[in-house]
Amino acid sequence: MAARTEQDVVRSELRWSIVVGLTVGAISLAILWAGLVRFINPPSNIETIDPNSVHLSAEFNEANLGTRVENGQVVTRVVATQFSFAPQCVVVPANRQVTLRFTSPDVIHGILVTGTNVNTMVVPGYVAQVHSVFRKTGDLLMPCHEYCGLGHSQMWATVRVVPEDDFKPDADGRALCEKP
Amino acid sequence: MSPEDSDRLWIRSSIGVVVGVLAFGILSGFVIMPVVQGAQAGIDPWTAICRALGISPGSPAAQQPRSAASGVPVSNVIWSPQVLNTLSSAPADAGRELAVGVCAACHGELGVSTDPAQFPNMAGQSSAAIYKQLHDYKSGARINDTMQSVVQDLTDTQMAEAAAYFARRARPPWDVTWVRTAGPEADRLARTGDSARGLPACESCHSPAAAGPVETPVLFAQTPQYLSVQMRAFKSGQRRSDLFGRMRDVAGKLSEREIDMLAQYYSEMR
Numbered sequence: 286m287a288a289r290t291e292q293d294v295v296r297s298e299l300r301w302s303i304v305v306g307l308t309v310g311a312i313s314l315a316i317l318w319a320g321l322v323r324f325i326n327p328p329s330n331i332e333t334i335d336p337n338s339v340h341l342s343a344e345f346n347e348a349n350l351g352t353r354v355e356n357g358q359v360v361t362r363v364v365a366t367q368f369s370f371a372p373q374c375v376v377v378p379a380n381r382q383v384t385l386r387f388t389s390p391d392v393i394h395g396i397l398v399t400g401t402n403v404n405t406m407v408v409p410g411y412v413a414q415v416h417s418v419f420r421k422t423g424d425l426l427m428p429c430h431e432y433c434g435l436g437h438s439q440m441w442a443t444v445r446v447v448p449e450d451d452f453k454p455d456a457d458g459r460a461l462c463e464k465p
Numbered sequence: 466m467s468p469e470d471s472d473r474l475w476i477r478s479s480i481g482v483v484v485g486v487l488a489f490g491i492l493s494g495f496v497i498m499p500v501v502q503g504a505q506a507g508i509d510p511w512t513a514i515c516r517a518l519g520i521s522p523g524s525p526a527a528q529q530p531r532s533a534a535s536g537v538p539v540s541n542v543i544w545s546p547q548v549l550n551t552l553s554s555a556p557a558d559a560g561r562e563l564a565v566g567v568c569a570a571c572h573g574e575l576g577v578s579t580d581p582a583q584f585p586n587m588a589g590q591s592s593a594a595i596y597k598q599l600h601d602y603k604s605g606a607r608i609n610d611t612m613q614s615v616v617q618d619l620t621d622t623q624m625a626e627a628a629a630y631f632a633r634r635a636r637p638p639w640d641v642t643w644v645r646t647a648g649p650e651a652d653r654l655a656r657t658g659d660s661a662r663g664l665p666a667c668e669s670c671h672s673p674a675a676a677g678p679v680e681t682p683v684l685f686a687q688t689p690q691y692l693s694v695q696m697r698a699f700k701s702g703q704r705r706s707d708l709f710g711r712m713r714d715v716a717g718k719l720s721e722r723e724i725d726m727l728a729q730y731y732s733e734m735r
């Protein structure tokens with residue numbers, strides 16, 4: 286349909302304005318609906334941590350990393366650092382809520398667990414927290430998805446989801462990945 | 466309708482639409498959204514609007530599950546701006562007396578060791594790396610009888626000065642009569658790593674230009690003996706003061722053969 290007169294051009298512009306207007310309107314409505322009906326809002330809880338002394342902090346020192354059951358709640362702590370995750374493998378039970386807590390001592394990293402809703406940035410100076418329930422058992426890949434330096438593409442770890450009955454924390458509540 | 470009339474209509478209605486969208490945005494973002502969401506959280510409408518506008522502060526951060534468990538830190542070094550500043554501003558020769566008087570017996574006056582297979586060369590090493598190791602020997606994070614007794618009475622400033630002194634000495638040169646023997650496999654591991662094993666290239670941290678961890682030592686000019694002993698110590702966990710297990714992870718993934726290969730490769734680097 287070639288535009289012959291100026292009137293044709295105006296009409297075509299009008300049509301497209303309507304399409305754009307409707308699209309923007311639909312997206313706005315979706316946002317309003319999420320906010321007003323579902324009460325969804327961006328995470329507003331900001332937790333800070335001194336990035337220089339992460340390894341000395343009570344929470345993220347090496348001995349306290351990995352999975353631990355605290356007051357019945359499964360909490361997994363991971364430090365994302367150039368160019369690895371510490372620990373390299375974490376074990377979590379299937380079908381139970383797991384709280385994942387991450388921080389970085391050096392640069393911005395990103396974390397995602399394949400096939401799950403776990404996906405967040407890990408920014409030095411802050412603690413990133415995600416809740417999730419893992420439904421499928423097996424080893425899931427957890428790569429760094431934010432370029433963090435020359436070793437970025439070798440930076441990945443494993444989340445081992447085990448059936449609830451096989452999840453056996455020790456007396457201190459800690460559960461470690463067993464070497465396969 | 467004349468063309469002028471139609472132009473005017475376009476302009477007016479465009480302005481109308483833009484103003485309308487803006488008004489709607491302000492109304493929904495600063496009034497409707499905060500009031501409705503605030504009611505849900507038990508916040509009165511006026512406070513909710515003030516918070517949305519950023520006039521009054523939001524809720525204090527909620528207490529998150531925080532472990533009370535206290536583990537043993539692997540190292541007490543903190544890379545605070547003060548420490549880095551001391552290292553970079555330490556006068557080049559302030560550490561000379563200590564170096565010549567104490568360290569020289571083993572590491573050489575100019576940082577070229579008397580027996581490099583046992584005593585690592587210091588010349589041209591990064592000052593942060595030297596400082597970190599001295600600090601770790603002192604705190605007991607890295608264990609070695611000889612070095613622990615040497616650093617026992619050193620202050621932080623003395624360690625920084627000794628580090629700065631050695632860091633500025635020239636590296637031992639390459640002797641033209643030596644033959645390079647490390648093969649391409651070592652070169653590949655050193656420069657590309659191995660993604661399948663999650664093994665980053667050594668150079669991504671150890672290259673002085675890589676912008677990796679501050680405390681990473683340069684690997685030039687050590688003997689293969691020293692380098693392989695250290696890698697095996699990381700692998701077995703006997704040396705464990707590397708922050709976040711960075712080097713223990715790497716060494717743990719290397720086979721015995723790869724360790725020897727890489728030790729040879731790096732001893733041939735200058």
Ligand SMILES: [Cu+2]
Pocket residue numbers: 365366367368393394395429430431432433437440
């Ligand atoms: Cu990363």
